Amino acid sequence: MTIRAIEKLSTSQNGLGAFILQCKRMDIHYCDHSGSSRGMNAFIKHGLQRFAAAHPQIEFAVSPRPRKHPVMVGHYINGKQKSICVKNMEASQILKKAELLRDASGDKVKRVNKPVTSVNESVRGVWSPYHGDGMAV
Template sequence: MPVSALQAVSKSRNGVGAFILQCKRMEFNFCDWAGSSKGMRHDRSFLKHSLPQFAKENPQIEIIVAPRPNKIPIIRGVYINGREKVIAVDGLEIQQILQKAQLLRDSSGAKLKRITKPVISLNESVRGMFSPFHGEKHVI
């Protein structure tokens, strides 16, 4: 019997070859009437002054601006892994809203979790597991 093969699928390593930004869509919602949307809207408008620049810098993201009447303004990021993240930006100034938008853009969309190990890798450890049978023999 010659050698046979097992079926497998290669795994993606985003950023090793090509980098795909994980945020694929952002929705900016605001209310035309309420004061909490002031930073988003007319007078100190994020939508008017910052958003065009933001959209130009990030062409990978589909940007949607839609009214959300009688509710607080939000920014919603939709990610490639299927999840979405929402940040409420009520009462924020134009610069603070921009920071929130950048936060959503840079997020991977994964749930936040505490990282305790210094290295996360698909590869096996180079050194391998400790073996008592190799290396120099310890003399007592």
């Protein structure tokens, strides 16, 4: 009989004792008259209440931006911002974008081409040509 380890999913805690959402504030801009804001207006009217109540740690600021396309801006605890234009989108699509902003870390989007990334220093240290036994040429 094969011995199997107990399956356990790790909880992401950012290396700390509690999970902190990186998105701290979300600005929601709409226009009263332009057609590209129709979905956004519907989202504010019917979808925002549930989303905002489910995320009390995010501050939501809704304000009109007349004669402009609707935009959502996420502000992150690293001081960065992330904007998404949601023109001509349906309310359900805008909800997806709001979830994307919520889940984003605020970091720049970088290409990841290594299987493992870590912020911890290597235990082996940095190689130096002046240390160690040297190499006979």
